[in-house]
Amino acid sequence: MEKFKQLLNDFNELVMFKHSIFSLPFIFIAMIVAANGWFGFKLLILGVLAALTARNFAMGFNRFLDRDIDALNPRTINRPNVDGRISPVQMFLFTFANALGFILVAYFVNDLALYLAVPILIVIGSYSYFKRFSYLAHLILGLSLGLAPIAGVVAVSETITFWSVLLSIGVMFWVAGFDLLYSLQDIEVDKKLGLHSIPSTFGVERTMRISQIFHALTVLFWLLFAFVSESGFFVYIAVVVSAVMLSVEHYIVNKDFSKIDRAFFTINGYLGIVFFVLVVCDQIFA
Template identity: 75%
Template sequence: MKKLNELLNDFSELVMFKHSVFSLPFIFIAMVVGAKGWFGFKLLILGILAALTARNFAMAVNRYLDRDIDALNPRTVNRPNVDGRISPSQMLAFISLNAIGFVIVAYFVNDLAFKISIPILIVIGSYSYFKRFSFLAHLILGISLGLAPIAGVVAVTETIPLWTVLLSIGVMFWVAGFDLLYSLQDIDVDKKLGLHSIPSKFGAKNTMNISKVFHLLTVIFWLLFVIQSGGSIFAYIAVMISALMLAYEHYLVNKDFRKIDRAFFTVNGYLGIVFFILIVIDNI
């Protein structure tokens, strides 16, 4: 039992399970808006399972493909995929299990969800490849999480309305923007290993400016989402608070690079939760 608990903890660390807070709120935001309120316990359970299996798959693929790179980065050298706690064969088994689980969950959601399940897995599993040849990898990561609202509304309405696309584009720029800030920690390693990233190509100052532009676009697209979906006062407040939180995130990083973790995890985690709560209130 002790070994099983240790293995579960290692896999949780491998996929950074606690970071699920970034994608889960926006799946359920789309589901709440699509259903104009409560969407039922069945879709709640299936939504959670879909989000977790998709994220576990994407993160495990990333860790499996990046184990050679992680071994050369002082920041990641103690990860389970590098220090031997989880073997490559165990990672492949975990990847396969979550991929199969995601497709099965999609089957029980509806026909459209099942049809797009494999394409979604292909997209979210491709991030690791892009940073080997393109500095646009940050946007690919953004697209991966940006698929969450689309998956959410498909589960409820079996359609992809315009407001969901706007919400998803906002999520894409949000994630890409904070990933740029987070990747500043690896700027020297990326240059040394010849990896493609915006920080290694354009430098720290330009990266922070690009991140600010991305987050400005985030607010614009979320505002368009509220307008297109017919949101009322609480939805507009959600966008306003998000803008203030993103501004605070940039303030933290500009003031002290050592506060990148705080900006990345704390601010963005609370942003998604606050946004979700206000959208729920808006749809009661």
């Protein structure tokens, strides 16, 4: 039993389960807007399962492919995929099981969700390859999480709405923007290993400007989402609060690089939650 508990802890560390907080709120934001309120317990459960299996697949696949890279990076050398706590076979089985789980969940959602399941897995798995030959990998990572709102709308209405695309593009630039800041920690390692990232290609100052541009685009597309979806006052407040939080994030990183983790985890984690709560308020008080 103790070995099993330890294995669960190791897998939790492998996929960094707590990072699910970045994608979950925007799935349910889209579902709430699409359903114009509560969408039912069945879709709640299926939505959570879809989000978790998709993310576990993406992280497991990434860790499986990146064993050689992580072993050469001082920041990642103690990860379970490197230090032997989880074997390559275990990672492969974990990744494969979550891919099947995601497809199975999609089957129980609706036909369109099932048709899109494999293409979505291909997109979210491609990040691991892109960073080996293109600095656009940051946008691929953003797109992977940006698909969450579209998936939420598909689950509720079995269609893809224009406002969900706008919301998703905003999420894509949001994630890509904070991934750029997070990647500043690995700029020297990326150069040494020949990995393609915006920080290693353009340097620190340009990377921070690009991140600011990405986050400005985030706010713009979320404003467009609020307008096109005919949302109420609280959603516009959510966009304004998000803009303030992103500004604070850049202020923290500009002032002290050692606080990148704080900006990455704390601020971005709360941003999604605050946005979700305000969307719920918009439905209640509309």
